[in-house]
Amino acid sequence: MERKSKRNKEKRQKRKEENACQPTSEIVLYKANNQDDPMAHFSEFRIFEKNGINVKLECKRCGSLDVGTIHWIFDLEKRNMKALYEQCEWGWNDKIKKEEMTDDKAWYLIARTTEPECKPVAFSHFRFDMDYGDEVLYCYELQLEEEVRRKGLGKFMLQVLELIGFSAGMKKVILTVLKHNAEAKAFYTALKYTIDETSPEDNVLEQYSYEILSKVNKKLSSSSKVLI
Numbered sequence: 047m048e049r050k051s052k053r054n055k056e057k058r059q060k061r062k063e064e065n066a067c068q069p070t071s072e073i074v075l076y077k078a079n080n081q082d083d084p085m086a087h088f089s090e091f092r093i094f095e096k097n098g099i100n101v102k103l104e105c106k107r108c109g110s111l112d113v114g115t116i117h118w119i120f121d122l123e124k125r126n127m128k129a130l131y132e133q134c135e136w137g138w139n140d141k142i143k144k145e146e147m148t149d150d151k152a153w154y155l156i157a158r159t160t161e162p163e164c165k166p167v168a169f170s171h172f173r174f175d176m177d178y179g180d181e182v183l184y185c186y187e188l189q190l191e192e193e194v195r196r197k198g199l200g201k202f203m204l205q206v207l208e209l210i211g212f213s214a215g216m217k218k219v220i221l222t223v224l225k226h227n228a229e230a231k232a233f234y235t236a237l238k239y240t241i242d243e244t245s246p247e248d249n250v251l252e253q254y255s256y257e258i259l260s261k262v263n264k265k266l267s268s269s270s271k272v273l274i
């Protein structure tokens with residue numbers, strides 16, 4: 047008994063010390079959002095060469111993207127998602143979507159073919175943000191051109207997002223998926239994303255056309271490394 051209570055006391059003390067060492071949410075988010083390049087620590091993950099795809103990843107704030115890239119991002123989003131949005135109460139609105147996608151908080155992970163073409167073929171719009179009191183990497187979009195799908199690039203990019211988010215101290219990677227987007231649902235399920243506790247549940251009064259999925263940062267403790 048005595049040993050146990052002593053151990054409990056030690057545990058409580060350790061937890062107290064750990065909590066005292068935890069930076070506040072504001073600091074964690076400030077640091078995450080003020081990085082020059084969230085991929086700086088993961089240069090080895092910039093290249094994806096598999097199944098006939100040869101692309102390079104770059105990670106930039108929306109404000110650092112050139113007009114041509116922003117135009118392509120919106121065009122791909124519209125080609126991939128407009129019909130799905132229109133199948134539910136969300137509907138599609140160019141102006142609202144453009145505003146969301148060019149918000150100051152928006153970060154982009156972009157895959158381009160190698161030189162000399164440097165043609166963009168896939169992107170993710172993500173943000174470091176607070177969500178119900180948690181610091182999260184919110185994956186707003188992961189969009190691939192049709193010709194590069196089902197070759198492992200989506201999986202690779204999502205894993206890079208996890209690396210970026212978890213190493214910046216985010217508690218989870220979270221996203222919203224339309225329930226009738228069967229391909230995306232199969233993809234996130236294959237990558238072990240599960241229903242987030244904040245996902246709304248259908249009831250007799252209200253049915254939701256979307257669900258919120260997440261993957262938790264299991265290693266988040268004082269002993270894990272926040273790299274920035």
Ligand SMILES: CC(=O)SCCNC(=O)CCNC(=O)[C@H](O)C(C)(C)COP(=O)(O)OP(=O)(O)OC[C@H]1O[C@@H](n2cnc3c(N)ncnc32)[C@H](O)[C@@H]1OP(=O)(O)O
Nearest residue numbers: 187188189190195196197198199200201229230232233236
């Ligand atoms: C938060 C959001 O952005 S939701 C919207 C997601 N984006 C879209 O719906 C746009 C159109 N689709 C896409 O851009 C892509 O197909 C994505 C992002 C959904 C998936 O990326 P991909 O590169 O095609 O997937 P990837 O090849 O990495 O697949 C990994 C695994 O996911 C599963 N998977 C992926 N696509 C499918 C599919 N269409 N049907 C069934 N399972 C699938 C498989 O288990 C696959 O492994 P396998 O190929 O060894 O069987």
